[in-house]
Amino acid sequence: MKLVVAIVQEKDSTKLQNQLNHQKIIATQLATKGGFLKAKNITYLIGIEDQRVKEVLDTIKEVCQARSQYVTPPINLVGSISDTSYPVEVQVGGATVMVLPMDNFYHF
Amino acid sequence: MKLVVAIVQEKDSTKLQNQLNHQKIIATQLATKGGFLKAKNITYLIGIEDQRVKEVLDTIKEVCQARSQYVTPPINLVGSISDTSYPVEVQVGGATVMVLPMDNFYHF
Amino acid sequence: MKLVVAIVQEKDSTKLQNQLNHQKIIATQLATKGGFLKAKNITYLIGIEDQRVKEVLDTIKEVCQARSQYVTPPINLVGSISDTSYPVEVQVGGATVMVLPMDNFYHF
Ligand code: NI
Ligand code: NI
Ligand code: NI
Numbered sequence: 001m002k003l004v005v006a007i008v009q010e011k012d013s014t015k016l017q018n019q020l021n022h023q024k025i026i027a028t029q030l031a032t033k034g035g036f037l038k039a040k041n042i043t044y045l046i047g048i049e050d051q052r053v054k055e056v057l058d059t060i061k062e063v064c065q066a067r068s069q070y071v072t073p074p075i076n077l078v079g080s081i082s083d084t085s086y087p088v089e090v091q092v093g094g095a096t097v098m099v100l101p102m103d104n105f106y107h108f
Numbered sequence: 109m110k111l112v113v114a115i116v117q118e119k120d121s122t123k124l125q126n127q128l129n130h131q132k133i134i135a136t137q138l139a140t141k142g143g144f145l146k147a148k149n150i151t152y153l154i155g156i157e158d159q160r161v162k163e164v165l166d167t168i169k170e171v172c173q174a175r176s177q178y179v180t181p182p183i184n185l186v187g188s189i190s191d192t193s194y195p196v197e198v199q200v201g202g203a204t205v206m207v208l209p210m211d212n213f214y215h216f
Numbered sequence: 217m218k219l220v221v222a223i224v225q226e227k228d229s230t231k232l233q234n235q236l237n238h239q240k241i242i243a244t245q246l247a248t249k250g251g252f253l254k255a256k257n258i259t260y261l262i263g264i265e266d267q268r269v270k271e272v273l274d275t276i277k278e279v280c281q282a283r284s285q286y287v288t289p290p291i292n293l294v295g296s297i298s299d300t301s302y303p304v305e306v307q308v309g310g311a312t313v314m315v316l317p318m319d320n321f322y323h324f
Contacts, residue, residue, distance in 0.1 A: 029140060095323070
């Protein structure tokens with residue numbers, strides 16, 4: 001067994017939880033802050049069999065990996081030269097994942 | 109030393125903390141959610157000497173282990189065929205416990 | 217890589233976070249309670265290269281270590297023999313730190 005500790009953006013958390021549920025992977029969530037992903041984020045604790053670690057990593061990467069997004073800012077209401085708002089590229093997502101060895105795992 | 113990570117039901121948490129205190133076992137609590145125990149739960153981080161791991165596991169098992177409970181639901185106030193409420197069996201408790209190796213432990 | 221889990225007093229947390237930022241050490245914070253430091257405390261999760269573990273430990277020790285502080289209690293308003301308040305020595309700070317081995321570390 002391994003313990004996968006994954007720190008992900010709050011906005012990716014619902015989708016990640018749904019995907020883990022779908023794969024019947026049990027994950028415990030902690031509200032955290034700071035770290036590589038500034039501000040509020042969610043840390044997942046996932047106890048998992050060795051042979052499923054890659055599956056967990058693939059899921060986290062697929063759902064959470066850093067990507068560009070085009071966002072159209074609201075039109076500047078206090079007046080600007082142009083009254084048109086252009087989409088800007090922003091980075092969203094990202095995950096920090098640590099895989100820890102485990103001596104034993106129990107369900108009581 | 110080992111790090112015992114124990115995820116238990118919120119309703120078993122006070123009793124577990126009291127029992128750990130009684131055994132002079134130091135535990136840090138995190139509010140968590142999801143996982144094997146759905147909804148809100150409490151995760152304990154317990155740094156403990158190798159020879160006391162069994163003692164910690166025994167305490168968690170004794171206090172938190174999944175068990176049946178008979179609960180009498182409130183009488184249906186909006187009207188039902190019978191006005192008697194029968195006890196129903198529900199599962200409560202349960203714990204997920206991970207024992208992790210530790211390289212070093214410090215008190216500053 | 218190692219995972220450093222550090223439980224520190226809430227009152228030392230801002231200074232510790234600032235110092236870790238200054239050293240470009242990424243740390244994730246969890247609000248926790250109980251443990252060696254009673255009441256509310258902050259647990260840091262720090263994934264760090266082996267050769268920087270000592271640096272992290274030194275920083276935690278320097279910022280958080282248990283120390284005496286002289287505090288002047290407010291003058292007893294309900295009446296006492298003396299109306300002068302003398303400084304009293306109190307213990308503040310302290311940290312519990314666990315260094316865990318890590319199999320793998322990823323940024324997605
Ligand atoms: Ni599928
Ligand atoms: Ni006893
Ligand atoms: Ni410096």
